[in-house]
Amino acid sequence: MSWFSWLSTLWPSSVPSLLLVGLVGTQLGLRVGLQVVQTVTCSQWGTPSDQGLFQDGDIVIGGLFNIYYKPPAINHDFTQLPHYKSCTGNLIDISCYSKYSIIYLPLQYVYAMVFALEEINHSTMLLPGVKLGYHIYDSCAFPLWAVQAALSLVGGNSSSCALPVPLIIGGDSSITAQILSRILGPLSLPLMSYTASCSCLSDRSQFPNFFRTMPSDFYQARAIAQLAIHFNWTWIGAVVANNNYGLTIFQEEIQRAGVCLAFVETLNRENIVNEARRAALTIKASTARVILIVTWYTDVRELFLQLTKINVTDRQFLASEAWSTNSDLRQNPVTSKVANGVLGVAIRSSTIPGFEHFLRNLNPSHRPSDKFLREFWQKVFGCTSLPLCNGTESLKGAQHPFTETSELRVTYNVYLAVYAAAHALHNLLSCPNRDSPPGNNLICSLPKHIKPIELMQHLGNLNFTTPQAERFYFQGADIPAKYDLVNWQKTPEGSLKLLLIGRVDGFDIHLNESAIQWSSGSNQVPVSVCSESCPPGTRMANRKGEPVCCFDCIPCAEGEISNKTGSPQCERCPSEFWSNANRTACIPRQLDFLSFNETLGITLTTAAVSGAMVTTAVFVVFLYYRQTPMVRANNSELSFLLLLSLKLCFLCSLVFIGRPSVWSCRFQQAAFGISFVLCVSCLQVKTIVVLAAFRSARPGAEALMKWFGPGQQRGSVCLFTCIQVIICIIWLSLSPPVPQPDLDIPGLKVTLKCAMASVVGFSLVLGYIGLLACTSLLLAFLARKLPDNFNEAKLITFSMLIFCAVWVAFVPAYVSSPGKYAVAVEIFAILASSYGLLFCIFAPKCFIILLRPEKNTKKNLMAR
Incomplete structure (x- = not known):
């Protein structure tokens, strides 16, 4: 059962009873809002003076500390007025239920408050002429007893008829602090806690009267998240308490940092053994190597015992400040097997000059009314009879945790709380705003007439330097966060020691990573990830x-x-x-282009040179046999011009091979366009001449050949070619191709090609060639039925079919080919169409001229 649920079950019966007690023999004047103004007679809360520690003064500060752990039973039969009964049981340490040692830390907190008040009373700079007193009660480690003790402080002490305290230092836990703050809130009475860390208490709208010298858990959670990020832990488990000191704020910060929780186990203290066993089995089964534990020391001890039973000793634990400095876990030989290498966040340690001397000089004979010290003395020195022992006992040479002051943590928080209260009282009594404009002055108060609401205002504006030369101020309810980073390291003797390995200041972490000893016993940072980090690439x-x-x-x-x-x-x-x-x-x-050195380039170059050589050979044959009927009958002049143009077609393909440059990009397209127009023009004119020759043989058509004489033939070829030349000149002048890497094609190698800045110009060049080719094909088709021996039309028709097929297939192949292969496709189209023309037109003629010379006669050619 949680504290809140426990409180709710007792509240209807307990708290009204407490309030009824305060009405016995007391007349209180009330204002609207339940503000206590002044007691008419001494308050009687049924709290005898021997149940606490008291010292009267001009101003009395209240204190609440957990000295005992066993609350008295409450009589709920309503047959008599409830009476305050003191707690029983032994003096407790910070864990309340320690099996292995009694540290009496809360008792040290009590005397830290006493020491600070006495130090202030002897100061000539702080509250001069004003004596501070104290009324310290035992809150018994239960919220309801803290409420009862706080109400006793609010109502005043019956033994001295003292006025109510203007401030209470207490609220050891976050739950107790919330309850006390809500009860004291309508009275505007400040509550200053030294250990309550819940971030919820920073909400000024809910807890306007709350202050603390303990950092908010928000900063602790941020520090743990930063540690996880620093060590690349992205997969951690969590074991948390079933209360507001749980995982909420820690989970938010960890997830914001990109860290995932492999599991979350919640421990209920009412069934801690079974809960710890279940959590231990979860830890063993999980792949998470780093485990965050945010719970109380006793829960951690039981968890470590269960982990030891199942032999889980290889996990790296992250400790919250609630147990990171606990000596029992380190000194216990059973739990220390699991606790080796713990990395934790701890309350910032400090020293208080003179405090150890003060503790060692405490003696019950000097403080006869101090019940706490008397019982402590009896337990330390084994004195159970009165008078106490023989009077020679002393703490000066004793080795006891009570007198250990080398690293004060919560004790120093209590010390700071007293000084914060003193400085606020000093500012209130000295009227710091006396010179401010009218209407803004704070009323100067007298020690006997201090109003808690005025003191609360001054607490919010505090800014002073502590005796340890540290600047102190409140940010709302909080002080600037300061933590120690501690590490539990194994000594040569086998025990664990606490080592300071870094500090936290606000959101900044200062870490000595080389000083850390991990759970494995080495300096190697443990790995705790769900998946290994992805490597580069x-x-x-x-x-x-x-x-x-x-x-x-x-x-x-x-x-x-x-x-x-x-x-x-x-x-x-x-x-x-x-x-x-x-x-x-x-x-x-890397720039890539069709090179003369690669296989494809060599192959195409060989094909082009071979074509040029074959064309040259045919030219030589025709030139040698130029007087034979076969050459003369087929328009020898156009045949020689056709062979020349074919040779240019073969050679122009070589311009496409090699590294593109500004001039090569311009020349290759012009040479290609003009060479093929010259070639196709010759074929077209040859076809027209054949048609005209046979048409002129008909009656009445004798004059037709006058229009297709040698001069007209040369002029027609020249005209057709000049049109292509003009197209090329305009295109290359306005928007010529330029060498440019083709960055759109993926790959390490990028093709350096002649980019067509103007697709229209290139389309006109190809379109004009296609127009002439189609015209030649049509004319050759019309002349296909002429006498075979005189007819080149069939050869031209077949060659133009090949030509057109090649260039029709060229377009999709060119568009779909990547990089330099597009250039290779264009070269292949040039070579294929050139070879088609060469072999289709000249191969049969060369065959007759060279191999069938008997057919190379006029009679044979004139035969039908």
């Missing part, structure tokens, strides 16, 4: 239905890189760069 891909810390590593695509470990995504390289083989860096793309 890969990216993280989340697994469906699993936390973001569980992922697969996917290699980056081509052209993308990741140059660091754990990249969530790959980055695309700039267009001028490409990813290397490992996808870890962008490297400059």
